[in-house]
Amino acid sequence: MQHPDFPLLDERIHRPHKLQALVDILLGLGVPAEAALAGTGLQRADFQRAELRVSAQQLLSVCANALRLSPQADVALRAGLAARITQFGLYGYALLSSPTAREAVAMAMKYRALTAPLVGMEFAERGAQVAWQFSDAYRLGEGSPLYRFVLEWQLGTQLALHRDVLGTDLRPRVVCLPYPAPAHAARYAELLGCPAEFGANGRCELLFDASWLEHVPAQGNPATALVARETCERLLAEFQQARGVTSRLIALLLQAPGRFPGIEDVAAAWQISSRTLRRQLAEEGNAFQQVLDKVRCQLALDYLRQTQLSNDEIAASLGYSEAANFRAAFKRWTGLTPSAARRKG
Missing domain, CATH: 1.10.10.60 (Homeodomain-like)
Structure with a gap:
């Protein structure tokens, strides 16, 4: 069933930055905001309200609209790669200021609830390789176009944040996906910079060389990281209380x-x-x-x-x-x- 750490679909407790970013990308592709937000009960002007909180269901509705309306089949991958770590507020600064790559991973996992996640995620070390493993936390169906969309969005975001923290030269080794190759399969390798294996017997992961764990983030700062971590602790407590x-x-x-x-x-x-x-x-x-x-x-x-x-x-x-x-x-x-x-x- 739904992952127990994930809020219910209709709980309006997430900050709207991801939803707004996707709407803005669709606008750039010629999709009107009204069409992008159809079924959410939201208008673009709502993003001006600092107190606005959205649900996973509203975010999924925008994803479904993007699937239906975007003129680009690879829009989810592109949307993820367009993400910048500063869009994630204190969570992003906590990653950016982490003194080591390992600490950045630990921070990413501990406070991930603050990012309005739509897929489950784990981190595994395997000798010379490390893997970000993904799962269908909201039970959308691993073979469904909607799950493929949110996973593509997550893959692009994952790589974008890695590069913001560790440098633009960072490339994955391979991405393994549980579903058959979609029509735009070639875009995975082009945009992610690594081979893509489809129909991978239930595997859903993005693999890197383990050597990047030894990298020191260019903007690593222990004092800044401590302040950001303390703020993330408070925000996480508030988030859990709001559930x-x-x-x-x-x-x-x-x-x-x-x-x-x-x-x-x-x-x-x-x-x-x-x-x-x-x-x-x-x-x-x-x-x-x-x-x-x-x-x-x-x-x-x-x-x-x-x-x-x-x-x-x-x-x-x-x-x-x-x-x-x-x-x-x-x-x-x-x-x-x-x-x-x-x-x-």
């Missing part, structure tokens, strides 16, 4: 599947009363059991589609003492039996 209670509850329930806490336990952990928790959930149109059922249902679908676990094993992993209870609950949630859902894929 809706439903999103926080989903993240908590996913921490230990199979040992789901009850509402009293959650309320105690958050130092509020269960009555307050029920009220907060109700204000977002949810109830505790409803959220728990949603988490169990999505986990069950993941297990059925991606593993060979038996119904008994899935039932136990979801906290059910008997498989019969799990089967009855699953039929109530989806209208299907677990076996039918597995066959359907």
Whole structure:
């Protein structure tokens, strides 16, 4: 299911810099702002409001509009490469002022929630190579044009930020992608400066020589980095506080599947009363059991589609003492039996 660290799609808690940047690029391609913002409920004048916050769903709507309206098939790659690290505010300055490349990586991962991410991301070291690994955090579908768009945008952005921190000569070794080659496949190598491997058996990563980890950023400054990091800590705390209670509850329930806490336990952990928790959930149109059922249902679908676990094993992993209870609950949630859902894929 959706990555637990990612806010719900409709939570308006992100600063609008990425959305605005994409709209501006579309304007430069002749796409009117009204068309670029269709379905978002936003107007271009809204970007003048300092308090404006947008949701991942609004950002995805602009991506979908770009897919439909852009005269350039490679617009997402170009949009990413056009990004500048200063567009990311204190997060960008924290990366730029990091004393070492390793510290820049650590900063990038710790405070990434401040960048309105649309794809999941991890960093891995493999001897002579390092890899940025990407995943479909919002379950858009790895073969869908929309996921391909947001991933292309992320790939371009990733390379642009690398070059801002470490220099324009930095080039990846290869990019591996899980989907078939699109019509504009040749543009990957041209724009990213490395070979592109499509249909890479589920792999989704951008690989570099590990030697760049030893580079010292040209603008590295420990004192500036400390101030930027402290500010990022405050901004991250404010961001987490702004997330809706439903999103926080989903993240908590996913921490230990199979040992789901009850509402009293959650309320105690958050130092509020269960009555307050029920009220907060109700204000977002949810109830505790409803959220728990949603988490169990999505986990069950993941297990059925991606593993060979038996119904008994899935039932136990979801906290059910008997498989019969799990089967009855699953039929109530989806209208299907677990076996039918597995066959359907």
